[in-house]
Amino acid sequence: DGGITQSPKYLFRKEGQNVTLSCEQNLNHDAMYWYRQDPGQGLRLIYYSQIVNDFQKGDIAEGYSVSREKKESFPLTVTSAQKNPTAFYLCASSMGTSGRAETQYFGPGTRLLVL
Amino acid sequence: GDSVTQMEGPVTLSEEAFLTINCTYTATGYPSLFWYVQYPGEGLQLLLKATKADDKGSNKGFEATYRKETTSFHLEKGSVQVSDSAVYFCALSPNQAGTALIFGKGTTLSVSS
Numbered sequence: 087d088g089g090i091t092q093s094p095k096y097l098f099r100k101e102g103q104n105v106t107l108s109c110e111q112n113l114n115h116d117a118m119y120w121y122r123q124d125p126g127q128g129l130r131l132i133y134y135s136q137i138v139n140d141f142q143k144g145d146i147a148e149g150y151s152v153s154r155e156k157k158e159s160f161p162l163t164v165t166s167a168q169k170n171p172t173a174f175y176l177c178a179s180s181m182g183t184s185g186r187a188e189t190q191y192f193g194p195g196t197r198l199l200v201l
Numbered sequence: 202g203d204s205v206t207q208m209e210g211p212v213t214l215s216e217e218a219f220l221t222i223n224c225t226y227t228a229t230g231y232p233s234l235f236w237y238v239q240y241p242g243e244g245l246q247l248l249l250k251a252t253k254a255d256d257k258g259s260n261k262g263f264e265a266t267y268r269k270e271t272t273s274f275h276l277e278k279g280s281v282q283v284s285d286s287a288v289y290f291c292a293l294s295p296n297q298a299g300t301a302l303i304f305g306k307g308t309t310l311s312v313s314s
Contacts, residue, residue, distance in 0.1 A: 090244075119301050129302075176245065189250065191247070
């Protein structure tokens with residue numbers, strides 16, 4: 087089955103620690119995205135990538151980093167500079183080439199908690 | 202910049218009641234519009250979409266019509282079920298390939314039997 091997988095489902099971060107969230111898709115999509123979801127705030131864009139080896143900052147990129155070395159993978163690192171990392175993190179992908187009506191497909195999410 | 206505004210929740214209904222969740226948008230050009238649904242602890246699933254003015258998206262008994270004159274995309278369902286309890290997000294796409302969606306803050310729907 088085609089889809090997006092995220093791991094782990096739950097992740098615990100200690101003070102000063104960097105942690106990496108995994109996102110893999112087998113939909114052959116060019117574009118991938120990371121969103122952060124906080125209660126009552128909807129989804130906010132962290133980073134996005136339209137093609138391999140290229141990515142752009144979203145609205146709340148500070149304290150986060152990404153890489154896009156393979157088409158299928160778009161890992162997100164939450165660095166120690168992110169002072170309030172507790173949230174639900176969602177990865178998504180889209181075709182990236184169709185122009186109109188870019189439907190995004192979402193993974194099941196990773197919940198990050200601070201110890 | 203582009204934005205989406207949804208009615209605040211929570212919305213609490215009895216089973217078989219009529220549902221409306223309001224969504225209005227601000228955008229330059231001609232965006233595409235989406236409704237996504239999120240069940241507890243899960244990611245978002247596409248519910249329906251519309252790509253141009255007067256288009257009606259529909260799925261699983263839910264409908265929404267793209268109204269350019271009122272810049273709205275209200276979600277409706279004639280008879281809700283307990284299983285419809287979820288968070289509903291309205292979103293727009295600026296219609297550039299690989300551009301991220303812009304989401305509203307979400308509306309929580311709770312349906313009781």
